[in-house]
Amino acid sequence: MGDITGFLKIKHKEAGNRPIHERICDFSEVEQVLNSEDRMLQASRCMECGIPFCHWSCPVDNLIPEWNDLLFSGNWRGAYERLSATNNFPEFTGRICPAPCEHACVLNIHNEPVTIRENEVAITEKAFSEGYIKPVPPKKRTGKTVAIIGSGPAGMAAADLLNKTGHLVTLFEKDEKAGGLLRFGIPDFKLSKVTIDRRLDLMMKEGLIIRTGVTVGNDISGKELTENFDAICIAIGSGHPRPLKVEGSEFEGIHFAMDFLAAQNRVNAGTLQASNNQVNADGKRVLVIGGGDTGSDCVGTAIRQKALSVTQIEILPRPPETRLQSNPWPYFSKTLKTSTSHEEGCERLWNISTLRFVGDGRSTKGAEVEEVSWETIGGKHTMNPVPGTRRVIETDMVLLALGFEHPVLEGLLTEMEVEVDSRKNIKVDSCLSTNVPKVFAAGDSVSGASLVVNAIASGRMSAKEIDRYLRST
Ligand SMILES: Cc1cc2nc3c(=O)[nH]c(=O)nc-3n(C[C@H](O)[C@H](O)[C@H](O)COP(=O)(O)OP(=O)(O)OC[C@H]3O[C@@H](n4cnc5c(N)ncnc54)[C@H](O)[C@@H]3O)c2cc1C
Ligand code: SF4
Numbered sequence: 001m002g003d004i005t006g007f008l009k010i011k012h013k014e015a016g017n018r019p020i021h022e023r024i025c026d027f028s029e030v031e032q033v034l035n036s037e038d039r040m041l042q043a044s045r046c047m048e049c050g051i052p053f054c055h056w057s058c059p060v061d062n063l064i065p066e067w068n069d070l071l072f073s074g075n076w077r078g079a080y081e082r083l084s085a086t087n088n089f090p091e092f093t094g095r096i097c098p099a100p101c102e103h104a105c106v107l108n109i110h111n112e113p114v115t116i117r118e119n120e121v122a123i124t125e126k127a128f129s130e131g132y133i134k135p136v137p138p139k140k141r142t143g144k145t146v147a148i149i150g151s152g153p154a155g156m157a158a159a160d161l162l163n164k165t166g167h168l169v170t171l172f173e174k175d176e177k178a179g180g181l182l183r184f185g186i187p188d189f190k191l192s193k194v195t196i197d198r199r200l201d202l203m204m205k206e207g208l209i210i211r212t213g214v215t216v217g218n219d220i221s222g223k224e225l226t227e228n229f230d231a232i233c234i235a236i237g238s239g240h241p242r243p244l245k246v247e248g249s250e251f252e253g254i255h256f257a258m259d260f261l262a263a264q265n266r267v268n269a270g271t272l273q274a275s276n277n278q279v280n281a282d283g284k285r286v287l288v289i290g291g292g293d294t295g296s297d298c299v300g301t302a303i304r305q306k307a308l309s310v311t312q313i314e315i316l317p318r319p320p321e322t323r324l325q326s327n328p329w330p331y332f333s334k335t336l337k338t339s340t341s342h343e344e345g346c347e348r349l350w351n352i353s354t355l356r357f358v359g360d361g362r363s364t365k366g367a368e369v370e371e372v373s374w375e376t377i378g379g380k381h382t383m384n385p386v387p388g389t390r391r392v393i394e395t396d397m398v399l400l401a402l403g404f405e406h407p408v409l410e411g412l413l414t415e416m417e418v419e420v421d422s423r424k425n426i427k428v429d430s431c432l433s434t435n436v437p438k439v440f441a442a443g444d445s446v447s448g449a450s451l452v453v454n455a456i457a458s459g460r461m462s463a464k465e466i467d468r469y470l471r472s473t
Contacts, residue, residue, distance in 0.1 A: 003072065006044030012112040013042060020344050024303050027188040027268050030340045031095070039122045042115045043071035049106050053330040054116060057104035059457040060087045064101055064116055071123055080127035083120060088157045088456060091128070091195050092182060094121025097453050104330035128198065135205035138166040144470045147172060147229040149216045149412065152180020153452045154443025155235035156203070157459030158466070163208045165467050170229070171208060174215035176271065180237055182452065184262040187297050189304070189340075193269060217412030222439075226416075230473070231438050231466045234426060235459060236412065238404040238444035244289060248357030251364040255279050257294045257401040264301050281307040281397055287367055288312040288346075289354055290401030293339070298399045300341030310346040311393060315383070317374055318350040353385070358392060366392040407445040423448060431465040432458070440466050 003009075015034040017023070023030050034042070046068035054064040063082050070079035083090050097117055105113035127133050144167045148155045151173035163169045177183055179196040204210060216222055225232055241256045243249070263279045266272035274280075281302040288298045291314025302310050319336045327334050342348065355368045371389035375382055406424035407413065413420065419435040421427045425448050426441040428434055434441050442462035443455040 003044040004047075006041075006072070007047055007107055007114075010041050010045050012045070012107075012115065013038060014115060015118055017340055023189065023340075024344050027264075027304060029095070029192050030189050033125070034118065034122065036122075036126070039119060040072055040074060043068040043119055045107065046072070046114045047106060053104040053106055054101040054114070057100040057330060057332070059100070059451075059453045060093075060460065062086050062101065062120075064114075067123065068114065068116075068119060071119055076123060076126045076130065077132045079123045080132055083123055087120075088160045088460070089153065089199060090120050090124040091199065092153065092191065093453050093456070094118070094124055095191050095195070096186060098332075098451065100332050100453075103332045106330075109329050133202065135202050136164070137206045138164060140166055141168060142166040142470070144168070144230045145170070145228070146231045146233065146466060146470075147225045148233045148235060149222075149225070150180065150235035150237060150443070150445070151175075151178035151210070151212075152235060152237050152443060152455060153182060154237075154445075154455035154459035154462075155180065155233065156199075157456045158233050158235060158442055158463040159208055159459075160203055161460060161463035162466060163203065163206055165463075167230075167467070167470060169208055171210045172214050172216050172220075172225075173210065173212045176213055177269075178210050178212055184265050185258060185294070185297075187261060187301050188265065188268050189300060190297070193265070215411065217415050222412050222416035226436070226438060231440065231470055233459075233462050233466060234412070234418065234434070234439065234441040234445060235443045235455075235462075236407050236445045238406060238425070238449040239408045240405045240424075241400065242402040242405050244354060244400055244402060246354060246356045248359055248364065251357050251359040252362055253359075253364040253396055254357060254398040254400065257288075257290070257298050257399050260399050261294075261297055261301060264305070281305040281310075283308055284396040285394060286310045286397045286399065287393055287395040288399045288401055289367075290314065290403070291316065291348070291350065292401065292403065294403070295399075295401035296339040296341045298401055299346045300339070300344060302397075302399070303341065303344045303346070307397075311349065311395075312342075312346055313349045313352040313354070313369065313393070315353050315372065316350065351386075353383070355390070357398065364395060364398055366394045367398060368392050404444070404449040406448065431468075432462045433465065433469075438469070440469075 015032045017030045048065040052065045067079040067082040099117040101116045102113040146169045148159045148171045159169045159171045260279045267274050286302045286307045288295045352369050353372045358366045371386040372383045419427045426446050432440045440462050442458040
């Protein structure tokens with residue numbers, strides 16, 4: 001521990017965000033960067049706890065106290081080496097992870113956690129800018145081949161580790177570019193796509209083969225891959241959005257969140273002309289249904305597209321401002337989250353159920369909603385309508401951000417006869433092995449929609465298991 005009283009002398013300090021009036025005029029990253037000196041001081045606040053709860057809560061087992069100490073002492077290279085030992089892509093998690101580590105940090109008992117996530121991204125950006133990160137192709141190839149299907153964080157992490165181990169890895173992706181939801185779901189203002197390209201470039205220089213624009217199960221069959229590769233990893237994500245099955249949901253102007261977000265990401269990438277973007281909020285009264293992170297990303301995107309107004313509704317109650325007794329430290333706190341997009345100006349409503357959409361026979365003009373209340377009966381949350389609260393929220397554009405149900409079953413999974421569980425996610429054993437010989441699976445397609453850090457952890461675990469399998473055959 002570099003400074004045993006660091007946490008007493010140095011206040012928690014975040015880098016902060018660009019001013020609202022400036023950032024809503026572009027899609028560049030909102031979060032700013034702290035100077036190196038301040039960043040090292042922030043690292044000095046880490047107490048190197050005997051039981052580091054930050055480490056306990058981190059899905060990729062990041063050695064947080066160790067790299068905080070290296071950062072404090074100015075050993076940026078050492079800090080990156082320690083960080084990358086457990087996380088393939090700290091530049092992604094450092095930007096967009098909800099940081100369960102900070103929720104569990106001992107200093108968070110007093111609401112002043114170590115700025116772990118920001119420290120992580122600062123270490124990684126320094127490593128890139130100082131040239132510490134260079135392609136390191138494997139010295140020897142094993143002669144074994146692996147096909148990874150799906151290039152989100154799970155597929156990328158599995159591909160990265162297996163390639164570094166010496167297996168010849170081909171990453172198949174149905175979209176025109178690799179990255180999965182990092183590229184087409186998460187808006188640029190949270191994660192610049194330059195960071196994904198930079199990492200993919202490095203991985204290709206290390207020998208990874210990437211084949212984009214190939215839908216496995218359609219353009220090439222899964223069975224063909226099993227004949228031509230020694231092992232397969234399916235990492236196709238949880239691509240089936242949850243619909244809202246109410247009257248009028250077929251009206252024009254009602255879209256799934258991903259159609260809206262992917263279109264804007266393509267406009268930013270220059271692969272779709274803004275004037276050809278059919279899913280555009282410009283001048284519209286936008287209603288976002290779903291109070292989670294995807295809904296929040298729709299809010300920020302709609303504001304940047306110059307929506308007339310943005311309203312976000314959620315069927316569940318407003319979370320508390322502070323932790324409830326039933327949700328103590330060090331668990332992830334289930335408190336009200338106000339994202340940078342919310343700060344940019346939207347109305348947020350809770351306890352609102354959508355009954356039907358109203359329209360002119362063709363396009364949506366509004367959503368009839370009703371307030372609800374919640375009670376717990378016998379441990380089960382029950383929703384009750386509040387009489388006399390029905391009303392219509394006028395809208396020209398509805399964005400459905402109700403989450404994802406399971407991976408797409410049609411095509412690949414059906415063709416390969418991959419077994420799914422009761423929630424229709426891919427069924428795997430403790431080694432992430434599916435029912436099909438030499439076929440493994442990872443990420444959201446196994447767990448259901450989750451987080452980037454969980455996808456990386458799952459991709460890493462599948463790589464370990466695939467390597468073990470390949471060495472035994
Ligand atoms: C809008 C949005 C915002 C989010 N924001 C955050 C955030 O801020 N922080 C966070 O931690 N998490 C966030 N998440 C969640 C996170 O993005 C996912 O949990 C994570 O990307 C899952 O990784 P994955 O690799 O399992 O799947 P995905 O990222 O979904 O990647 C799966 C890939 O497989 C490809 N594919 C599918 N079928 C085939 C096929 N047959 N052949 C070839 N390729 C195929 C898909 O095109 C896709 O590229 C967000 C999710 C969304 C939707
Ligand atoms: S819990 Fe917080 S203070 Fe303790 S080791 Fe982890 S980051 Fe440092």
